[in-house]
Amino acid sequence: MAKPIPVSPLARPLPDLSTVAGVRLSAVAAGVRYQGRTDLMLAEFVPGTIVAGVYTKNACPGAPILWCRQAQTTPYARALLVNAGNANVFTGRAGIQACEDCADAVSKLLDCPPQDVFLSSTGVIGEKLPQDRIIAALPAAQAGLSEDNWAQAARAIMTTDTFPKAARRDVTIGGKPVRLQGIAKGSGMVAPDMATMLAYVATDAKLPQNVLQSLLASGCAQSFNSITVDSDTSTSDTLMLFATGLADNPAVDDVNDPALAEFTLALNDLLLELALLVVRDGEGATKQIRVEVTGADSNFSAHRIALSIANSPLVKTAIAGEDANWGRVVMAVGKSGEPADRDLLSVAIGGTWIARDGGVVENYDEAPVVAHMKGQDIEITVDMGLDDGQARVWTCDLTHGYIDINGSYRS
Numbered sequence: 545m546a547k548p549i550p551v552s553p554l555a556r557p558l559p560d561l562s563t564v565a566g567v568r569l570s571a572v573a574a575g576v577r578y579q580g581r582t583d584l585m586l587a588e589f590v591p592g593t594i595v596a597g598v599y600t601k602n603a604c605p606g607a608p609i610l611w612c613r614q615a616q617t618t619p620y621a622r623a624l625l626v627n628a629g630n631a632n633v634f635t636g637r638a639g640i641q642a643c644e645d646c647a648d649a650v651s652k653l654l655d656c657p658p659q660d661v662f663l664s665s666t667g668v669i670g671e672k673l674p675q676d677r678i679i680a681a682l683p684a685a686q687a688g689l690s691e692d693n694w695a696q697a698a699r700a701i702m703t704t705d706t707f708p709k710a711a712r713r714d715v716t717i718g719g720k721p722v723r724l725q726g727i728a729k730g731s732g733m734v735a736p737d738m739a740t741m742l743a744y745v746a747t748d749a750k751l752p753q754n755v756l757q758s759l760l761a762s763g764c765a766q767s768f769n770s771i772t773v774d775s776d777t778s779t780s781d782t783l784m785l786f787a788t789g790l791a792d793n794p795a796v797d798d799v800n801d802p803a804l805a806e807f808t809l810a811l812n813d814l815l816l817e818l819a820l821l822v823v824r825d826g827e828g829a830t831k832q833i834r835v836e837v838t839g840a841d842s843n844f845s846a847h848r849i850a851l852s853i854a855n856s857p858l859v860k861t862a863i864a865g866e867d868a869n870w871g872r873v874v875m876a877v878g879k880s881g882e883p884a885d886r887d888l889l890s891v892a893i894g895g896t897w898i899a900r901d902g903g904v905v906e907n908y909d910e911a912p913v914v915a916h917m918k919g920q921d922i923e924i925t926v927d928m929g930l931d932d933g934q935a936r937v938w939t940c941d942l943t944h945g946y947i948d949i950n951g952s953y954r955s
Contacts, residue, residue: 549704549706550706551706551707552706552707552824552825552826552829553830553920554824554825554829554830554831554832554920554940555706555707555824555825556707556821556824557707558695558698558708558710559710559711559712560712561694561695561710561712561725562712562723562725563691563692563694564691564723564725564746564747564748564788565590565723565748565788565790565791566589566590566593566748566788566789566790567587567588567589567590567691567746567786567788568587568588568689568690568691568693569585569586569587569588569689569690569691569693569694569696569697570585570586570684570685570686570687570688570689570690570693570696570697571584571585571586571685571688571693571696571697571699571700572584572586572681572684572685572688572700573681574627574677574678574680574681575677575681576627576628576629576630576667576673576674576677576678577628577629577630577667577668578628578629581699582696582699582700583627583628583629583700584625584626584627584628584678584681584685584700585624585625585626585627585697585700585701586623586624586625586650586682586685586686586689587623587624587625587697587744587746587786588622588623588654588686588689589621589622589623589624589746589786589788590788590789590790591620591622591656592620592788592789593620593621593622593786593787593788593789594619594620594621594751594752594753594756594786594787594789595616595619595620595621595662595753595756595784595785595786595787596616596753596756596757596759596760596784596785596787597612597616597662597757597760597782597783597784597785598760598761598764598782598783599612599613599781599782599783600777600778600779600780600781600782601777601781602777602778602779602781604633604634604779605633605779605780606631606632606633606634606639606665606669606779606780607632607633607635607639607640607642607643607665607673608632608643608663608664608665608780608782609779609780609781609782610640610643611640611643611644611647611662611663612662612663612664612782612784614659615647615659615660615661615662616662618659618660619752619753620660621660621661621662621786622651622654622656622657622660622661623650623651623654623656623660623661623662624661624662624663624664624744624784624786625646625647625650625661625662625663625664625678626663626664626665626666626700626701626742626744627664627665627666627667627673627678628665628666628667628700628701628702628703628729629666629667629668629703630665630667630668630671630673630674631665631666631667631668631669631779631780632665632673633665633669633670633779633780634669634670634779635670635671635672635673638672638673639672639673641675642672642673642675643663644658645675645679646661646663646675646678646679647659647661647663649679649682650682653682653683653686654686662784664701664742664780664782665780666701666703666729666741666742666780667703669779694710694725694727695708695710697727698710698727698728698729701727701729701742702729703729703731704731704827705729705730705731705825706731706825707825708727709727709728709729709730709818709821709822709825710725710726710727710728710818711725711726711814711817711818711821712724712725712726712814713725713810713811713813713814715806715807715809715810716793716806716807717749717791717793717794717796717803717804717806717807718793718794718796718803720791720792720793720794721791722747722748722749722791722793722807723747723748723791724745724746724747724749724807724810724811724814725745725746725747726743726744726745726746726814726815726818727743727744727818728742728743728744728818728819728821728822729741729742729743729822730742730743730773730822730825731773731822731825731826731827741778741780741781741782741822742780742781742782743768743782743783743784743815743818743819744783744784744786745783745784745785745786745811745814745815745818746785746786746787746788747785747786747787747788747791747811748787748788748789748790748791749787749789749791749793749807750787750789750790750791750792750793750795750796751787751789751796752796752797754799755796755797755798755799755804756785756787758799759785759799759804759807759808759811760783760785760811762808762812763808763811763812763815764783764815766812766815766816767812767815767816767818767819768783768815768818768819768822770819770847770935770936770937770938771819771820771822771823771937771938771939772851772854772855772937772938772939773822773823773826773827773829773939773940783815785811819938820832820938823938823939823940824940826939826940826946827945827946828942828943828944828945828946828947828948829940829941829943829945829946830864830920830940830941830943830945831863831864831919831920831921831922831940831941832920832921832922832938832939832940833854833860833863833922833923833924833938833939833940833941834921834922834923834924834936834937834938835850835853835854835924835925835926835936835937835938835939836850836923836924836925836926836934836935836936837849837850837853837925837926837927837928837933837934837935837936838925838926838927838928838932838933838934839888839927839928839929839930839931839932839933839934840882840883840928840930840931840933840934840935841882841883841928841930841931841933842931842933843933843934843935844933845882845883845933846928846933846934846935847935847937848880848881848882849876849877849880849882849884849926849928849935850926850935850936850937851880851937852876852877852879852880852882853873853876853877853924853926854937854938854939855876855939856872856875856876857942858872858875858876859872859873859876859924860939860940860941860942861941861942861943863917863922863941864941864942864943866914866917866918867917868893868898868910868913868914868916868917870891870893870898870899873891873924873926874886874889874891874899877889877926877928883928883930884928884930885902885928885929885930886902887901887902888901888902888928888929888930889901889902889926889927889928889929890926890927890929891924891925891926891927892923892924892925892926892927893913893916893917893922893923893924893925894912894913894915894916894917894922894923895916895923895925896909896912896913896916898913901929922941
């Protein structure tokens with residue numbers, strides 16, 4: 545059996561969590577893969593709850609992704625069932641059948657259509673999901689449903705995560721109080737093309753699906769689509785937003801309604817907090833890295849350049865070794881395939897400009913940069929000097945701990 549993974553030195557404690565009207569959760573041990581811990585989370589939503597979601601663009605998605613995409617063709621959700629330890633990916637017809645069986649079992653317990661049951665699985669790829677164990681655990685999961693089980697739910701969906709991840713915001717829509725609360729899991733195989741591995745947010749706000757979906761997609765672009773741990777896009781990426789509609793906010797039917805301004809900012813901020821918690825729990829990570837690119841040909845170009853830097857093993861290992869090797873940053877800019885001019889390029893680390901307009905800054909003092917590299921939060925800034933395109937992404941360093949975790953993942 546693999547050794548326990550030590551808690552990330554970048555870990556953050558769970559915030560002060562509360563309840564979301566219309567949401568009850570539970571966490572139980574189904575024995576899908578792990579022993580001696582919870583590995584199955586069930587969330588029940590009040591009838592009429594609206595759902596929005598974005599899912600992986602990986603061309604080999606898991607069966608739960610296919611199920612959720614189809615289920616979301618109607619706007620309603622009554623339940624969410626998530627298991628850890630087995631991803632139900634590359635399992636063919638057996639994987640589809642497992643989804644059908646689990647959704648049918650939950651629908652009977654909650655007296656709702658199977659299409660109102662959403663499913664997620666995370667863990668090992670290519671092994672048949674033992675749905676009989678999951679279904680056998682459902683009565684206990686139903687019996688344990690409580691408004692107060694957010695922390696337990698966050699722990700139940702962990703795989704190689706070393707700490708549970710959650711965030712909360714309390715804001716208003718049209719002067720009426722509403723709440724946002726979410727949980728996430730993710731540590732490796734994180735280079736999202738929509739979201740991270742798994743993240744679920746609930747609100748008591750009353751919003752139609754088109755508005756909810758637009759808000760989620762926009763917020764995702766600035767958060768989960770702007771992080772990377774190891775450049776690998778998961779087959780199970782899922783980000784979902786559930787709105788129970790029990791708040792007393794005025795009706796909103798346009799995503800640009802001024803009444804939504806505070807809610808939109810809060811949602812974006814909450815999604816970014818969850819995404820950064822995933823980065824802070826990157827497998828083997830000891831440092832969080834923010835890469836900011838300005839002066840690029842376009843925002844799209846800036847984003848690609850930033851990801852090229854953030855995904856570079858040479859950049860990430862240099863940071864792990866606390867080596868301010870800015871030449872590797874220049875290399876990563878050049879390999880991105882985006883417009884660049886060596887003689888206009890500027891690079892800073894920790895707010896200290898090392899290179900300006902294609903050359904080393906005269907009398908450059910490395911001392912503050914060396915000091916910055918010894919910290920846990922590293923900042924890299926690149927100015928392309930071309931136009932006004934800009935982007936910001938986050939990643940973590942690459943240490944031998946990543947090899948230790950992934951070299952024994954299936955054991």
